[in-house]
Amino acid sequence: MYKFLRCSLAVISLLSVAASLNAQAPKKLTQYVNPFIGTGAVKGSLSGNNYPGATVPFGMVQLSPDTRDEPEWDAASGYDHNDNFIAGFSHTHLSGTGAPDLFDILFMPYTGDEKTRAGDAKQPGSRYGSRFSHANESARAGYYQVRLDDHDINAELTATAHAGFHRYTFPRNSSAKVVIDLNHSLKKPNFGCQVIAARFNIVNDHAIEGFRVITGWAKLRKVYFYAEFNKTIKSNDLVDGGTQYFNQQLLNGTDLRAILDFDASDGIPVLAKIGLSTVSCENAKLNLDAEIPAWDFDRVVAQADALWENELEKINVEGSEKQKQIFYTALYHTFIQPNNYADVNGDYTAIDYTVHHAKDGFYSTFSLWDTYRAAHPLYTLVQPERSAGFVNSMISQYDAYGYLPIWQLWGQENYCMIGNHAIPVVVDAVLKGIPGIDINKAYETVKSSSTTDHPGSPFKAWEKYHYMPENVQSQSVSLTLEMAYDDWCVAQLAKKLNKTADYEHFMQRSQYFRNLYDTQSGFFRAKDSDGKWASPFNPLQYGGNGGNPYTEGNAWQYYWYIPQDVKGLIGLTGGDTKFTAKLDTFFTLNSKPGEVNGNASGFIGQYAHGNEPSHHITYLYNYAGQPWKTQYYVAKIMSELYNTSSSGYAGNEDCGQMSAWYVFSAMGFYPVNPASGVYVIGSPAMQKSVISLSSGKRFTILASHRSAENIYIQSAKLNGKPYTHTYITQSDITNGGTLELVMGPKPNKSWGVNASDRP
Template identity: 35%
Template sequence: MTSKLVWVAALFTLVSCTKQAVDNSPLNYVNPLIGTAPAATISAINHGHGTENNAQVIPSVTVPLGMTNWTPQTRATETKCVAPYYYNDSTINGFRGTHWLSGSCVQDYGSMSIMPLSGKLKCGTLERASAFTHNEEESTPYNYRVTLSDYNIQVEMTATRRCGMFRFKYVNEGEAHIVVNPNSDEGEGFTQILPRQNEIIGYNPVHRIYQGWGEKAGFSGYFVARFSHGFTNYGTYQDEDVFEHVTRISDLKNLGGFASFYVNKNEVIEVCIGTSFTSIEQARKNLDAEIGAKTFNEIKSDLKNTWESILNKVQVEGENEDDKTKFYTALYHAFLQPRTFNDVDGSYVSFSGGDKILNSGDRNYYVDFSMWDTYRASHPLFNLLMPNENTDMMYSLIDKAKQGGWLPIFPCWSSYTSAMIGDHAITTLADACIKNVIELNDEAYSYLLKNAFETPEDFAEYKNGKGRRALESYKKYGFVPLEDEVKESFHQQEQVSRTLEYAFDDFALSQVALKRGDNTNHELLTQRAFNYKNVYSAADSCVRGRYIDGRFTDEFNKLTRMPYITEGTPWQYTWYVPHDINGLMELMGGQEGFNNNLDNFHAAKQYWHGNEPGHQIPFLYNFSGEPWKTQKLVTEIMKQEYDSSVGGLSGNDDAGQMSAWYVFAAMGFYPVCPSVPEYVISGPHFDKITINQDNGNTLKIYAPGASSGKNYIQAYSINDKNVANNFLSHSDIVNGGILKFQMSDTPNKNWGREKNARPFSLSK
């Protein structure tokens, strides 16, 4: 009897420990639905933009950085600023293989949808839609499940890097159908039924709709859908016109194909879908290579293990469970873009409308860089946690330059674009180079210099997105004057913001020149890095539009949007001098003037966390002797602008930048100035953080009490050596070791105040 009780107790302990281990898995804290509902955060209320103030993310089932993401589809369009899924929608009309730029306001492209039905065949996306409830919806990075109530069908999906796999369980016996269609808003596309192979194939031509011109991008999204069940009927359709046993249809609006079956009660039909940007045959090869004979559960398990491995690169411990949900969901969102473009054998269509099929060899080739956003924190996060993948991303940028002749500014849809401002591919490459993640050879370096100093002679190439906008004005005057309205750009005017961003990009390139021993360009670019001063109005303590003759414009209100500022106000952009905060401080009359201006800025509720240009602002008090204010601000932003509800993101996530900000803030440091291998310290928000790095080194961060409200730094040490500086070097992280923070719920106004404690700045 006693031994039996011991055995039962041991079994109970084993089960409890196993359950605890499972519950502590970072995957259990990821909620892909966060950000799919309207936000009610401060930024969303004061400055909100985008459809219904959603963060424009979707519940993607995907491999990190995958080619095609899989999502429930509540809106069947590739229209700009309309994501495939919104939490507040009440019906699902398909399940999409999507190339949506996560958290963005660009348009989807090359996508396709699949929808199961029972009873009467209904092909149009509105007609076939089914009600669903969130009570019967489960979303994880590796699996999505939902019940389509109108049809009593249980849907489950999982994925590989280039393929999706679906299980459709038909609860009711009888007539069943599966509809497949390309999501073309252009009245284009192709679908073919291959009944002997149990396949439906097709493609959706890609258009660069976001730029407003709608040109063809020169490639398509191809798919091969393979069914586990033979067809009892099949055909194609256009709108609600059904063409039974007609196997091909193309270049019409709302076209697609269907397969019909007779199913028994609770019968399951599985569909595997291979995708490619190269050809239907390559989509089939991807399908055979990545899924082949594997079962649904095997694919799901593989994807689960992949996410488990990548999320475990950062292990956090603390009292607040909601914070873990926010952290690991942010990490998930940060790892969705850029996108794998090559097939399993390395094949991909050359950049910018090229008709060549190239090969990436033993590395992946990436597209869809939301560069205006992601250079700030996303790519620095990759340099820390995914340096091998970021290496491939950086060489993908260089490959685009080799294929198109210019380093791209904002490469989406495998195309040049002038979608945003700045030249931040330079900064992103510089950051990876300075942190020794990549090596830039002479050819690669020449493309960076070309962007900084040359403008395409062919106007058509310039209009198409090659080269910096308004570079000639910038070089001639040291700023972009208001007379140059930058008409050949999706974002026109915005002259002050361009000046500020080019000055920073010039600084980043100067660091590469310095590392390479190119003293001539280092000195020239360093001087250009001070161009931000040319649009600063001392009378206003703020940046302001300026004419060629030096006059500042009368069109000025520092609190409201101005046409010479990008997506913000002059006061918000004033702080965009990440490379020379000390120089900006001097313009404002020194440390006291800088702090007063920054205090007034926050008191006026000007800080807008929902958009990227200000993401460095909360950390700037570290430069001006008041780092406790940074610690307070970062804590408030993490609490007010992020939460664990479905409306928990305050603005467009923009390919993971909003989420990467949170990851850095939670770890306690932030890359204010990419291309400088240092981080500004703001203090950890977990009691213990373990960063497991690809080089085999581990960094452990201890901050007892941080998760329960002790968010002010009293002291900190690196490998038991006390440090007064309020910055952390990149080498301190990658070399591994132990950081210890002494935290409190009250500020220590003496820590980090020394002048030599300030992080890097161009002006000494």
């Protein structure tokens, strides 16, 4: 009895120690990633427009369910959390954009009998799609799973950089069919969308290959695939429109589907591996063989998880479980793109539609009007090698096309949005000393792209009028302000290279914003080519993407867009007191006309966090000596406009920008001028943030006593010394060290208020 009791106590003791050690073991950071955040709006709001499917960092493949047969603007990523239907699983998607495209090479498993297997070939979703429930759906970094209710199939997805991997568990002894749809796309004919050409080729009884050439938001994209299955293809129907071809090897057309039959009687899941390429089916197979040589689905899931863990570990934070879920999902979203779509051998189809080669990869998906503001500055800190790849990919477009990207997708330029915002990305990377970039070539590209007319940027008019007249180019006020900032960036690189004449010229152009300042109304207003103010004028009236002087915003929101010269803007406003008073009005003026643009959401007064023109504005109080108001509004946005639900973002996530704002702000600072190397301090959400730099150094931000109430900075130290500046610099971070912010429940109105302490 005693011996038994002693042994039992020993076992209990060992179990207690094991439980204690397990409780103390740190959670993997990937466990905080929730891909469903931002996938579906609650009524009357935006959500993020994200997808929940499988991808790896900066990978070409984004394998995710499409809940619409023909995705449109309201489900630009292909998925809406409010839907209960899945049309299939396509291999390419956009993350959080305001416009739909891609959705390439849709696969869908289903069950049926011989009489219905071809179905209504023109409506594949109605025949092959399935209802589903979120109760039977799950996702994590690199993995997605759903039960297809209409077919009783469990579908699982994972991905590598250039390939997708599917596992379909069919009901035992059921028919097992897989549809491949080469006509699935955004709603036709939006953006002139149509399939120009497509092909299927049955390679053998386990493999099929093919391609499609499709035009849409990105023009004439070539997408090749090579697919292998773990089971024999018993039979096939190749379908072109309404015409079926049974057990045929080859089919060309424009409206193609393949229906492949498999044996599921053994209970073994059907596995499908699909490689993609922009060059050829041979390269698609090369990508597949290199990245998924075996049939071990779970191993590929584990590899994707490990890739994500490695990237997420570049920033370690301490906060609540909810805060960490928002933070690491935001970091995950930021690292989805830009996408390296060069093949494993370096081949890719360039903007001139010929095959180019890049030994270090070629990146596309540049949503630059959004991402230059915070996502790219974040990449320079924690993805410096990739930042060089991004810049060199932009320069390669310049070499082939004549100017830098505006909005580049699948290697093609779609000219979406305004300005020339590859320029601040290139200049920022060069000025920060990112290795691997030819500085003289970089300067050639930014200067030429600032002097060559192209859609959206008529530089001859810019030089002639010293502002953009509305009757010459619509969106003229926004364009004037944004081009002035880009010119400031060119000037800084000219200065570094001792090109004095260029520096002075572009600095002069960077002040052209003054020519649209109306002293009577106190706003930047549109003029025509004769210098007459456009009227009537309502600073609350919104513009969209043309036909109005303001781009996706109004005069209130664009008033603050002078990041290169905030002191000059303060002067125009009438000094610190009038500047902060106008900011106060901006954040409290709730009047909104009926014409609010669909991109405007997440309102705090006139501030609209759901769209990028507002993103820097909370930090402007620091420039005028009232940093506690910056702290208040930054904390308010983080606590109220980000959450862990499907409506977790206040607007479109926009390829990482909405997420990058949170990542920076939660750590405690933000790049108001993205190319300046200066970060303006706000109110950190995290108790501790550690940035691990590629040099091996670390920069730590401590927020002592941070809580939901303690949002105000009481005092600060940088590397152990008292610190009163309301900003830090790139060198402060890259040199390594510690910024300690002591937080409290009430503003300290004596910290950071002196002119010498301001950015």
